[in-house]
Amino acid sequence: AQSVAQPEDQVNVAEGNPLTVKCTYSVSGNPYLFWYVQYPNRGLQFLLKYITGDNLVKGSYGFEAEFNKSQTSFHLKKPSALVSDSALYFCAVRDPHSGNTPLVFGKGTRLSVIA
């Protein structure tokens, strides 16, 4: 069975500093990996995905993520955090071998960017 783990419930970072939100996955074969962000009272917004190719994926709002197969990780990163980045972040995985399978989400990491 596929799963993702987000080991940190909360990440605090000062505005302007780099941020990292961690994600590790467990899936047979090569995974499809995603990051979504959730603002209060709003739905999940797609940030980026890894399907194949370059291990460094660039997404919306200056975010990027690095796929590391040996460490089974897909950490979300941003070089310089903004206060407006404060939100709930979800990592998700989808099995590419089973048609249109649903996303399997982690528990989420709350990012707080402090001015």
Added chain:
Amino acid sequence: GAGVSQSPRYKVAKRGQDVALRCDPISGHVSLFWYQQALGQGPEFLTYFQNEAQLDKSGLPSDRFFAERPEGSVSTLKIQRTQQEDSAVYLCASSLQQGKEQYFGPGTRLTVT
């Protein structure tokens, strides 16, 4: 263009009542998913439609949960005889076709008292 919309945004139901939650996917999107997000948790899959066909309902927690998409567009998630453990945010997502990114609606927050 318009995104995925859901109604109502908030619903309070007394235990034992039936509720119906509506999802309007992005026009032309073939695939539609329902997820349940409990407080402090990530979304968990409930059911999936491709057009009007419900291809996977393995995530529905009990036979009190029922979903339909009769014309391959709007979908309704119905919960009969609601219980307190049904309290959660119910998210709907659609995608253009099989395997493409899922776009989420704002969710319906259901509180069962």
